[in-house]
Amino acid sequence: MEKMPKWADVVLIPLISLLLAAGLSALVILAIGESPTEALNLMIEGALGSTYGWGYTLYYATNFLFTGLAVAVAYHAGLFNIGGEGQAMLGGLGVAYACLFIPWPHWTVALLFASIAAGLFGATWAAIPAYLQAKRGSHVVITTIMFNFIAAALLNYMLVNILKPEGSFDPATARFPEAVHLPSLHEILLPFGINFSKNAPANVSLLVAIVACVLVWLLIWRTWLGYEIRSYGKSETGARYAGMSPVKITMIAMLISGALCGMMAINNVMGEAERLVLNATEGAGFIGIAVALMGRNHPFGVFLAAILFGFLYQGGAELALWTSIPRELIVVIQALVILFTGALDNMVRMPLEKIFVALRKEKA
């Protein structure tokens, strides 16, 4: 018998964890001498009060959707992919190669092939840790951490020594050609009579990310492969006994995860910067961990959590602009969310379970 109803597990626990994280963040803001309610108002106004704010919120959310889905897919197979950052960097490299060296006739074709390139590069970067985990039992968490650093060094080398246009001092690629410019939400929504802010970076990749959400849902809950992934994640011995191949599942789950992280690059590299710069990922790979935990590894939950973190990111930037609260406040909130929804999950769960068991006893 389950100790508590499903809704409590899916909605109540994340909500309580979120409230705990928010409460502690408010205390932090109080401690540095600012007003939490004023800060919240500023964040809401800055992130959701205008189409400009929404444009940034959705832009960040798009990044987090990709990385959050990536962490979730790996998690269902019982793997903790902490290498999203490196995989997203490599995805950026893939996008840069696809956009710089191939003359695309139209952005739609370019988007399709840039997505494939980004996914391939990201998946390749995940493939080595996946192979080592599957075949040689090296812990995927440690190897993916190491691969993050190796990716940063590789990207640094590529930008400084190879991809930088001649005569430029900036470690970045040349600007992508006009033909691969992705339509922004402003350009998409204008025909419908909605005047979305021109200066916000949200673009068509948001739609790609939403499609990815649906596809991941279909994969995990509606396909045989998804069933295998979930069984393997729940019980390795059980899955093995049922004749599933651990090597195959580990490889496939990590490759999908890496590809999703890599595809983030169509948003931040192709959609926003339109060139590849150093540190283009801005930590989005790690935020994927918080987003997946918060969203309980379900695509819809990941979607909501990604919007929430998009809001926090844009709101935090506004806070840093208008108050003396530095942007790092967001990192603290992110840490608290990871802490409460991930590591201290049992702290919320144990007392709740006791309450529900007690309630049931009373009824019986």
Next chain:
Amino acid sequence: MDFLTLIQILDSSVRLATPLLLACLAGLFSERAGIFDIGLEGKMLMAAFFSAAIAALSGNAWLGLLAGIGSSLALAALHGVASITFRGNQLISGVAINFLAVGLTVLIAQDWFQQGGRTPSLLDGGRFSPIELPFAIGPTEAEAAGRPLSRLLVEAGPLQQAYSELISGHSILVYLSLLAVPLTAWVLFGTRFGLRLRAVGENPAAVDTAGVSVVALRFAAVGICGVLCGIAGAYLSTALQAGFVKEMSAGRGFIALAALIFAKWRPWYALGACLLFGLFQALELRPDVLEAIFQTKIQGQLLGALPYIMTVVILAGFVGKAVPPKAGGVPYVKER
């Protein structure tokens, strides 16, 4: 390349290896007791900030060191509560601690000092200054002779050069960290506490059956890890550099983790691994020397990535096999 340059590179290797070594031994205690710790980086960073901040406010490096250890212990306690008491995911807890440190240090630094997330530069009393061993050529000798130190060193014999540059002239924390290696080896392999600590990382049920508290042992290990990370952080901001800057740990916690795996969770090997990785960091700062040796340009990025690449190779089991403690990462549930 002359002898003195070699000595100078080895000297800076030792300096750069010190925080790695302290953090590596910290991870050694924790992981030997079955608690994975990828939060070494965060604990170091937190300690780096608090030791620099308190040293700047009090003008006393030792008070700074205490504050650094205290702050690192607080994060270690959080890790302990999450992973031992509430049996949460140790890896996720480590990730959270790393972010918490990155955010909180800048937030508090901005609130206290208003210098864009850094502490004021530390003056002499706030820093651990180099210790000059007897008979070594140091700044005092140079002042007495009225000539620059570098000239005196060039003129000295090779033995004196090695003694003065490599062995003398480090801060007390460097010597302490080197002492920590035999100490760790003795605690882990020569005492009853160490035997139990290792047992709790391999087979906690057996330790429990013997009537020894698994929870207490694991908390002790996590606590020792906190203290060592605290010293490592304090070294960064009050000895290696003079003050705290944002994200100054710069991935050292992860290099220490790499060194730990490279050393196969053994103290003396850890010393070797950290010195090697320290050497890579020292060489990264001296591209001219590398060019002279190899007659070709070596990419700095490659050197920076080398510890990570070597760790992956070791983990893959191509060069010897790294076998972690058996019960690592698994929360212990007492049977009823």
